[in-house]
Every structure is written in structure tokens, then in C-alpha cells.
Amino acid sequence: MAFESLSEKFQGIFKKLKKEDKLTETNMASAIKEIRVALLEADVNFKVVKAFTEDVKAKALGQDVLTKVNPGEMLIKICHDELVELLGADNTDIKYEKGLTTIMLCGLQGAGKTTSAGKLANLMKNKLNKKVLLAGLDVYRPAAIEQLGVLAHQLGVDFFEMGTNSNPVNVAEEAKKKALSEGYDVLIMDTAGRLQIDEKLMNELKDINKVIHPTEVLLLVDAMAGQDAVNVASAFNNDLRLTGVIMSKLDGDAKGGAALSIKYMSGLPIKFAGVGEKLTDLDIFYPSRMADRILGMGDVVTFVEKAKEAIDEKTAEKEAKKMMDGNFTLDDLLRQMKMVQKMGSLQSIAKMIPGMPKITDEQTAQAEKEMKIFESVINSMTPYERKHPDCLKFSRKNRVAKGCGLTNAEVNRVIRKWEQSKEMMKQMKQYQKSGKMPGGYGRR
Amino acid sequence: MGLFAFLKEKFSKKDKNEKTEKYEKGLAKSRQAFASRLDDLSKRYSSVNEEYFEELEQILIEADVGVSLTIKLVEQLLDKSEEEGIKDPVKINEELVDTMFVGYVENGGNITNEIQFREDGPTVLLVEGVNGVGKTTSIAKLAKRYMDKGKKVLLVAADTFRAGAVDQLKIWASRLGCPIITGKENGDPASVCYDGAKYAKENNIDLVIVDTAGRLQNKANLMQELGKMNRVISKEIPDAPHETFLIIDATTGQNGVSQAKSFKEVSNITGIVITKMDGTSKGGIILSIRDELGVPVRFIGLGEKMEDLEEFDLDEYLNGLLVGNGK
Numbered sequence: 204m205a206f207e208s209l210s211e212k213f214q215g216i217f218k219k220l221k222k223e224d225k226l227t228e229t230n231m232a233s234a235i236k237e238i239r240v241a242l243l244e245a246d247v248n249f250k251v252v253k254a255f256t257e258d259v260k261a262k263a264l265g266q267d268v269l270t271k272v273n274p275g276e277m278l279i280k281i282c283h284d285e286l287v288e289l290l291g292a293d294n295t296d297i298k299y300e301k302g303l304t305t306i307m308l309c310g311l312q313g314a315g316k317t318t319s320a321g322k323l324a325n326l327m328k329n330k331l332n333k334k335v336l337l338a339g340l341d342v343y344r345p346a347a348i349e350q351l352g353v354l355a356h357q358l359g360v361d362f363f364e365m366g367t368n369s370n371p372v373n374v375a376e377e378a379k380k381k382a383l384s385e386g387y388d389v390l391i392m393d394t395a396g397r398l399q400i401d402e403k404l405m406n407e408l409k410d411i412n413k414v415i416h417p418t419e420v421l422l423l424v425d426a427m428a429g430q431d432a433v434n435v436a437s438a439f440n441n442d443l444r445l446t447g448v449i450m451s452k453l454d455g456d457a458k459g460g461a462a463l464s465i466k467y468m469s470g471l472p473i474k475f476a477g478v479g480e481k482l483t484d485l486d487i488f489y490p491s492r493m494a495d496r497i498l499g500m501g502d503v504v505t506f507v508e509k510a511k512e513a514i515d516e517k518t519a520e521k522e523a524k525k526m527m528d529g530n531f532t533l534d535d536l537l538r539q540m541k542m543v544q545k546m547g548s549l550q551s552i553a554k555m556i557p558g559m560p561k562i563t564d565e566q567t568a569q570a571e572k573e574m575k576i577f578e579s580v581i582n583s584m585t586p587y588e589r590k591h592p593d594c595l596k597f598s599r600k601n602r603v604a605k606g607c608g609l610t611n612a613e614v615n616r617v618i619r620k621w622e623q624s625k626e627m628m629k630q631m632k633q634y635q636k637s638g639k640m641p642g643g644y645g646r647r
Numbered sequence: 648m649g650l651f652a653f654l655k656e657k658f659s660k661k662d663k664n665e666k667t668e669k670y671e672k673g674l675a676k677s678r679q680a681f682a683s684r685l686d687d688l689s690k691r692y693s694s695v696n697e698e699y700f701e702e703l704e705q706i707l708i709e710a711d712v713g714v715s716l717t718i719k720l721v722e723q724l725l726d727k728s729e730e731e732g733i734k735d736p737v738k739i740n741e742e743l744v745d746t747m748f749v750g751y752v753e754n755g756g757n758i759t760n761e762i763q764f765r766e767d768g769p770t771v772l773l774v775e776g777v778n779g780v781g782k783t784t785s786i787a788k789l790a791k792r793y794m795d796k797g798k799k800v801l802l803v804a805a806d807t808f809r810a811g812a813v814d815q816l817k818i819w820a821s822r823l824g825c826p827i828i829t830g831k832e833n834g835d836p837a838s839v840c841y842d843g844a845k846y847a848k849e850n851n852i853d854l855v856i857v858d859t860a861g862r863l864q865n866k867a868n869l870m871q872e873l874g875k876m877n878r879v880i881s882k883e884i885p886d887a888p889h890e891t892f893l894i895i896d897a898t899t900g901q902n903g904v905s906q907a908k909s910f911k912e913v914s915n916i917t918g919i920v921i922t923k924m925d926g927t928s929k930g931g932i933i934l935s936i937r938d939e940l941g942v943p944v945r946f947i948g949l950g951e952k953m954e955d956l957e958e959f960d961l962d963e964y965l966n967g968l969l970v971g972n973g974k
């Protein structure tokens with residue numbers, strides 16, 4: 204793909220530049236241009252690209268450049284962080300009412316509404332133990348109701364429909380009546396796909412909105428969507444006052460710049476990401492992953508991050524505090540191990556902890572080797588697995604092992620190490636609480 | 648070289664055929680449109696400058712034409728403007744259309760829209776694309792088009808995967824009044840293709856249209872499945888599938904090129920149907936696809952009904968693209 208060379212090209216440009224202490228209009232100019240191209244190739248809307256890069260420039264002007272990086276790299280990092288901040292939102296959870304929660308899905312044709320309705324039903328029934336009713340309001344597309352019916356059946360979720368000769372507003376009303384009287388927790392309404400310029404069909408949605416007052420009105424946006432996505436979203440938002448967005452088909456190789464455009468223009472939170480055709484393929488939305496994806500300059504960002512971390516003394520303290528926290532994840536483990544590496548050898552760490560046996564050089568080398576193994580094992584886990592290592596049972600374990608080209612035994616070893624460390628952290632915390640904490644740690 | 652000159656050169660050796668006439672006619676039409684409609688932009692400028700070109704760039708990018716092709720086009724224009732001292736915005740716009748038109752025509756062979764039928768025996772059309780782009784609906788539209796022309800059409804429901812997909816095509820078949828071959832749910836799509844091919848041979852079918860499940864182009868196993876379907880079909884009917892259409896949704900952004908590239912790798916794409924052109928997206932990605940891969944657009948989808956299909960008309964298309972959405 205065209206993007207792969209981008210970060211190389213980028214680094215090429217900056218080799219030519221001298222390192223300076225501050226970011227200026229001039230030393231950022233070509234970097235800004237490259238960022239623009241990257242964003243446009245990721246389908247971020249033209250106007251958004253323009254405004255966003257202006258924001259970034261304003262933010263970056265006058266900032267100090269880290270000694271180890273050049274202005275361009277620094278700028279990309281700033282841009283990346285800005286992206287993450289923009290894409291992240293506070294209210295990404297579905298709002299659940301005390302009684303019945305009603306959710307309406309809407310969007311253009313073929314965006315993935317019906318499948319997402321099934322996925323949400325799955326999440327709510329199987330993960331959150333809610334009593335769910337699915338309602339089919341798409342009376343237009345041939346076999347749309349059948350499609351949702353099949354999904355409902357697969358999930359063992361109740362399904363409500365009134366055939367294709369009914370009025371969707373009526374169906375919604377009846378579905379809600381049923382849901383209320385039969386004690387459902389959630390009603391999910393799948394509506395027909397429509398163009399935002401189709402006045403008649405947009406009015407239909409407005410009417411449903413009026414009679415139902417859905418708790419959530421979610422817009423489905425295809426990850427492959429181009430420049431126009433932002434106009435579509437703002438039209439739907441104007442008519443329906445959306446509460447959020449679900450981005451579908453993120454398991455493809457599209458960059459998904461529409462996510463940024465919509466977030467930037469409308470502020471709508473992106474609540475979920477569709478990552479496959481199965482009903483379990485619904486993920487929460489990860490802003491930083493999305494930022495990487497859109498910008499396509501992950502390596503530059505990581506590089507700057509590392510450079511920053513290395514000089515950030517506070518990080519060490521923060522890590523130490525985190526270590527005390529019993530519920531730390533594989534990610535934390537990996538980060539800690541890296542920290543340790545950065546702080547010098549394991550020996551010097553050991554010296555910091557009283558009562559720790561002395562470590563020989565041989566042991567150090569061994570530990571360093573181990574570190575590599577740990578890293579590749581953890582890297583081939585999904586973020587979910589890293590956060591919940593307990594879920595790593597048979598097939599997942601096999602996959603992870605295959606992914607990093609190591610054996611199951613080695614995967615087991617990593618998990619065991621995590622368990623041990625977790626235990627150790629807990630004990631340390633106990634120490635800390637009882638005031639018997641070894642010096643140097645846990646100072647607040 | 649301007650477009651008229653180009654066409655003259657391109658077609659002068661041959662007799663004036665339908666195509667030439669069609670394009671010349673189309674061209675006159677789009678020239679007119681330019682003079683009257685497009686030039687809200689040119690009216691704001693008495694002569695072109697950097698800003699003018701930037702605005703042109705914006706129009707193209709906002710139509711999903713893509714950064715690299717846009718830059719290429721605008722650079723060509725800039726050169727031209729410098730070389731020939733063209734400063735009149737109206738002239739520049741004409742040049743742009745010419746450049747795009749010529750670029751499109753030159754970038755690949757086929758500019759025949761209609762399905763090319765075999766002399767005898769069934770002609771097979773395979774329809775592919777990513778999820779939700781409008782494959783099944785386009786099939787209904789194409790079936791109608793050729794049934795109206797007196798062809799015997801058979802639909803083959805080889806999307807055995809998506810819930811309700813077979814029912815969807817069945818409903819279309821009954822509306823159209825044409826036969827349909829279906830298989831088992833979650834069965835092997837290649838075996839449905841086999842049944843379809845067999846039925847077509849035995850029943851004097853002119854056109855077999857195969858619906859396939861939507862698949863994202865980065866899923867290797869699903870892409871291989873298409874290869875298998877192709878092989879099964881070609882075993883049953885010589886040289887089949889004779890046509891393979893890739894469906895591209897007009898709302899698609901830059902990923903469209905990746906789609907075309909990947910589908911082209913596993914099957915012989917003979918054309919694109921660009922759907923949902925009744926919406927506000929311009930589908931400019933088809934120009935990048937043509938530019939990079941030479942695949943032509945054959946039809947456009949303009950709605951959800953079975954009548955809503957038209958032949959692709961380059962002039963009309965380019966014109967619509969450049970008119971912009973006025974925002």
C-alpha cells in the first residue's frame with residue numbers, strides 16, 4: 204500500500220533538517236504537508252484535515268524539541284496525541300436506564316446496521332445478562348426482517364416484527380409496548396438504510412424518535428467511507444440528535460479517517476467498533492489504535508515516545524506506584540520489564556530492593572533473553588488478552604503461540620510470571636499499608 | 648492535446664462508430680454544462696492563480712478522487728496553463744475535463760458497457776465486492792435490464808453465508824419472474840455455482856448471474872473461495888465466468904483501490920458497477936481505480952428499485968464530479 208512508505212519518506216525528509224530547540228512555522232512546514240497527505244489518504248475530510256492541522260500547528264509552535272528527535276518527528280507525536288485526545292470520549296458506554304433502555308440504529312444503506320443490532324444484542328444478553336428484544340423496522344429491503352430474525356434465533360433473543368406491510372413507526376410503538384409490559388431491559392430497533400437526503404425516510408426516523416424517545420440513537424458508519432461521511436453524519440445528527448457512532452468493518456484494511464472527521468465536526472462519541480461478521484465481533488473503540496491507523500506513522504510515534512520516556516524520570520515513579528496496584532495486566536508487566544531495561548541492568552534494580560538476593564551477570568543475561576521471549580509472546584496477544592490474561596485458555600493460547608512462533612510452554616511461562624508478579628505486587632502493597640514498605644517505593 | 652483533437656486522432660483511422668459519436672455528443676453536452684453550471688468557481692476568479700488551483704484540488708479530493716491522482720491532474724493542468732499561457736478559468740476547467748477524459752479513455756481498453764454475450768450457450772456473470780455495497784440489488788437490476796432485452800436470465804444464490812441473503816435474492820427472483828438456484832445454508836458456494844451452471848446448460852439460459860457473499864479484501868481465505876468458485880464455473884461452461892463485475896459503493900473512500908486490486912488478483916474483473924450514485928457521494932475513487940488498474944466502470948446504480956440502473960457515461964460523470972456540492 205501507498206502508506207507503508209510514508210513514514211520512511213517522512214524520516215527521509217527530516218534527516219535533512221537540523222535539530223533545533225523549538226518548533227517553528229518553517230521547520231514544521233514540510234512535516235505538516237506530509238501529515239496532510241497521510242490524513243487525506245486515510246479519508247479524513249478535506250476541511251477537517253485543514254482545520255486539524257492548523258490546530259496541531261498552533262499547539263506545536265514554540266514547543267521544545269526533545270534532544271533525540273527532530274522537529275518533524277516531534278510534530279508527528281504531537282499530532283498523534285492530539286488525535287488520540289480528539290478520538291477519545293468520556294461517554295462511550297451505552298447509557299442504561301433503570302427500566303427499559305431503547306436503542307435505535309440508523310445509517311446509510313449497507314453500513315452494517317442489522318449485523319450490529321445482532322452484535323449489541325449478543326453483548327447485552329450474554330455479557331451483561333440483560334433481557335433483550337430485537338425489533339425489525341426495515342420493511343423495505345427484501346428479506347431484511349428475515350435476516351434479523353435469523354440472528355435473533357441464533358442468539359436466543361426474542362424478536363419482534365409486523366411484516367413488510369406495516370409502518371415502521373407503528374412497529375416501533377408496538378415493540379416498545381411489548382418490551383415495557385413484558386419486562387425487557389433493552390429494546391434494539393434495526394431501521395432500514397436510507398440516504399440522508401431522502402426527506403420522506405428521514406421524517407420516518409424523526410417520527411420514531413418522537414414516539415419512542417430512544418435512550419440511544421446510534422449511527423452506523425462504514426470504516427471504508429470517504430469524504431462525504433461527515434456530511435452524512437451531520438445530517439443524521441441534525442435530524443435525530445444522535446448519541447453516538449458505531450464504526451463498522453474495521454477488520455478491513457481501510458484507514459477509517461471518517462471516525463476523526465465525524466468526531467471533529469460533531470463531537471459524537473464513537474461507542475463501538477465492528478471487527479468481523481460474527482456476532483461476537485464487536486469491540487470497544489480504542490482511540491490510540493485508531494490514531495495510529497489513521498496517521499499510519501506508528502513507528503515514528505513510538506520512537507518519539509521512547510525518547511520521551513527515557514528522559515522522563517517521573518515515569519519510573521509512576522510505574523512503581525502502578526506496580527503496587529494488585530490488578531496489573533500483561534501490558535503493565537511488559538512495560539515494567541522495559542522500564543527495568545531502560546533503568547540499566549537488573550542488578551542495579553536489585554540493589555534498590557533490600558533483601559533481594561544478589562544477581563550474577565549470567566543471571567542478568569538470562570533475564571535479558573527471557574525479556575525478548577516475554578515481549579514477543581505479549582505482543583502477539585490482543586489488547587483484551589493482555590488486560591485479562593485469565594482468558595488465555597486452549598485455543599487462544601495456541602493462537603498466541605503460533606503468532607509469535609513459540610511453544611505453548613513458553614506462553615504458559617509468561618502467564619505464570621504474570622501471576623507471580625501480581626502476587627508479589629499485592630504483597631508489596633500489604634507491606635506498604637502496614638508501613639513495612641522497603642524504602643524507595645511507594646512514596647506519595 | 649485537447650479532447651477533440653485526441654478523439655479525432657484516436658478514431659480517425661476507423662470508421663466513425665457508435666462509440667465515437669456517443670463521446671462527441673457527450674462531450675458537447677459537458678462543454679455546455681461547463682459554460683453554464685460549473686463556473687461558480689470560475690466566476691469568482693478573473694484569472695487563475697494558486698488559490699484557484701487549490702480550490703480545484705479541493706473539489707477533486709472531496710469527490711474521493713484521491714490525493715495522488717488529484718495532484719497528478721492538477722500538476723498537468725498547471726503545466727498546461729504555464730506552457731500555453733492559459734489564464735481563463737473557463738478554459739482551465741475545460742482542460743481539466745479533457746485531461747480526465749483522455750486519462751480515463753487511455754488507461755485501459757474496454758469502453759463497452761453492455762454485457763458481452765457469447766454466440767451460443769450461457770454467458771456467466773459473477774458479481775463480487777465487499778460487504779453491503781449493493782451486489783444483490785445490482786444483480787436484480789442487471790437481470791431486469793437483460794430480461795427486458797429478451798434474454799433468459801438465471802440467478803444463482805452463492806451467498807450461503809450471510810443471514811437472509813438467499814431469501815433476499817429469492818424475493819428479487821420472484822419479483823422478476825426468473826428462475827433461481829439456491830443451496831444449503833452455510834453450504835459450499837462453489838457447489839451452488841456448479842448446480843447453477845448445470846441448470847443453465849440444460850435450460851437454454853442466456854445469462855447466469857451469480858451472487859456472492861460480501862467479503863473484505865484482506866481476508867485471504869474468503870478471497871481464495873472466490874478463486875474456487877471461478878474454477879468450478881469454468882469447468883462447467885467454457886471460458887466462464889465471461890464477465891466479472893466488482894461492485895463499488897460510491898461512498899467508498901481511498902480503500903476502493905485496494906478493493907479493486909485484491910479482487911482483481913483472484914478473479915478477472917471485467918468491469919465495475921458503482922452503486923448509490925443517487926446519494927451525495929461522487930464516487931471519485933473509480934478514477935483512481937481506472938488510473939492504477941485500468942478497470943472500467945460499466946454501470947451505475949441510482950436507487951434501490953430494479954429500474955435504477957444506468958449505463959456508465961463518462962461525460963456525465965465527470966461533469967457531475969466537478970460541479971462539486973457547492974459547499
Ligand SMILES: Nc1nc2c(ncn2[C@@H]2O[C@H](COP(=O)(O)OP(=O)(O)OP(=O)(O)O)[C@@H](O)[C@H]2O)c(=O)[nH]1
Binds near residue numbers: 312861
Ligand atoms: N440508494 C441506493 N441504495 C442502494 C443501491 N444499491 C443498493 N442499495 C441498498 O444498499 C443496501 C445493501 O444492498 P445489497 O444489495 O443487499 O448489498 P450486498 O452487497 O448484496 O450486501 P451483502 O450481501 O450483505 O454484502 C440495500 O439496502 C440496498 O437497497 C443504490 O444504487 N442506491
Ligand SMILES: [Mg+2]
Binds near residue numbers: 782783806859
Ligand atoms: Mg448480498
